[in-house]
Amino acid sequence: xxxxxxxxxxxxxxxxxxxxxxxxxxxxxxxxxxxxxxxxxxxxxxxxxxxxxxxxxxxxxxxxxxxxxxxxxxxxxxxxxxxxxxxxxxxxxxxxxxxxxxxxxxxxxxxxxxxxxxxxxxxxxxxxxxxxxxxxxxxxxxxxxxxxxxxxxxxxxxxxxxxxxxxxxxxxxxxxxxxxxxxxxxxxxxxxxxxxxxxxxxxxxxxxxxxxxxxxxxxxxxxxxxxxxxxxxxxxxxxxxxxxxxxxxxxxxxxxxxxxxxxxxxxxxxxxxxxxxxxxxxxxxxxxxxxxxxxxxxxxxxxxxxxxxxxxxxxxxxxxxxxxxxxxxxxxxxxxxxxxxxxxxxxxxxxxxxxxxxxxxxxxxxxxxxxxxx
Numbered sequence: 001x002x003x004x005x006x007x008x009x010x011x012x013x014x015x016x017x018x019x020x021x022x023x024x025x026x027x028x029x030x031x032x033x034x035x036x037x038x039x040x041x042x043x044x045x046x047x048x049x050x051x052x053x054x055x056x057x058x059x060x061x062x063x064x065x066x067x068x069x070x071x072x073x074x075x076x077x078x079x080x081x082x083x084x085x086x087x088x089x090x091x092x093x094x095x096x097x098x099x100x101x102x103x104x105x106x107x108x109x110x111x112x113x114x115x116x117x118x119x120x121x122x123x124x125x126x127x128x129x130x131x132x133x134x135x136x137x138x139x140x141x142x143x144x145x146x147x148x149x150x151x152x153x154x155x156x157x158x159x160x161x162x163x164x165x166x167x168x169x170x171x172x173x174x175x176x177x178x179x180x181x182x183x184x185x186x187x188x189x190x191x192x193x194x195x196x197x198x199x200x201x202x203x204x205x206x207x208x209x210x211x212x213x214x215x216x217x218x219x220x221x222x223x224x225x226x227x228x229x230x231x232x233x234x235x236x237x238x239x240x241x242x243x244x245x246x247x248x249x250x251x252x253x254x255x256x257x258x259x260x261x262x263x264x265x266x267x268x269x270x271x272x273x274x275x276x277x278x279x280x281x282x283x284x285x286x287x288x289x290x291x292x293x294x295x296x297x298x299x300x301x302x303x304x305x306x307x308x309x310x311x312x313x314x315x316x317x318x319x320x321x322x323x324x325x326x327x328x329x330x331x332x333x334x335x336x337x338x339x340x341x342x343x344x345x346x347x348x349x350x351x352x353x354x355x356x357x358x359x360x361x362x363x364x365x366x367x368x369x370x371x372x373x374x
Contacts, residue, residue: 029055029068030062030068033076035101039099039124040073041055041056041074043074043126044058059075063078071122071124072121072122073124073125073131076107076122091146092118093110093114093121093145093147093148094139094147094171095147095149096125096150097125099125105330106176106177108331109333109335109336110148110335112331112334113336123138128152140169140171146342146345147169150176150177154221157181157182171345172345174190174191174344175189175191176190176192176334177191178192186353191358192224192356192357193333198362199230199280200239201362202326202362203232203280206368214280217282218248219250219253220283221250225282225283229282245276246274248270252266253267268300277372278307278308278368279291279306279307279308281309281310282310289319292319292320292323302367305372308323309324310325313363316363322365324362328358340354340356
């Protein structure tokens, strides 16, 4: 039989274990937010294996500690002191973005352009269009004056349901890093990075060094990935690259948030099988470190025997050797999108919508060199 003292002791142990588990969960949530710039409640419920109530309680605790800022559908890393992106003045815009570190910098650009002009209401989703519909409706019902939206749609596939949803919105909309699906003329203004031109510039650099046969890594299913792959296809013909060059995508490497075990070996197996001398990798920058290490393990030194160029430039400079990269100007995209939306809010226009592109930069580092003469 357990005495009162022992019962209290056991209860205290359980309480301490509960606090420890909560602390571990919150540390994990914070790590994910720092990695992606934002976290969604739906993803946290799945990743942590806990209830919505528990996740919301953890988020509330992190918000109270000023480590996160609460937004619709989840939370983002807390604003720095002096950040005026959330100060209300004249207009309120809704922003719907996927949970990806890429869009953290787009949001910074929105804040830059909105500073002193209005308030931002931010909502995040997990690349889930049906969830985005709900978040957009909530923002419109809350009284926002306009929307910046990164919809989870393919550029290649027409969608009557999507077009109808957008047409029924009662506020101006600007797509960010997206275009109206299906090609042809659209009804919504958009601004995105010139991903195709960035890809062609990277491949032209490799071509000028003497590379002709390449492997591209592109696991993404977003419009941005479609545009980068379009640039790759264009470059193959435009630059006279070897038609034996090939793309490895989600079918070969998996489509999860991180590379599956053995993916670097799949890439390097392909490199050696077709005799490629360079790799062009879109996204998944953290995986580049493993790719470089695995290449060394096979006796392929970078860049002497294998050149590498990344698309996106969050961590490339910290690799060994530092990796050349195409760097989309995400902050500038966010700022121009905001200015475009503010103009539509201030003076709605019957003119055809604008479709603008912002060119990325190609940053050359030590990971590219002429191919070996062997």
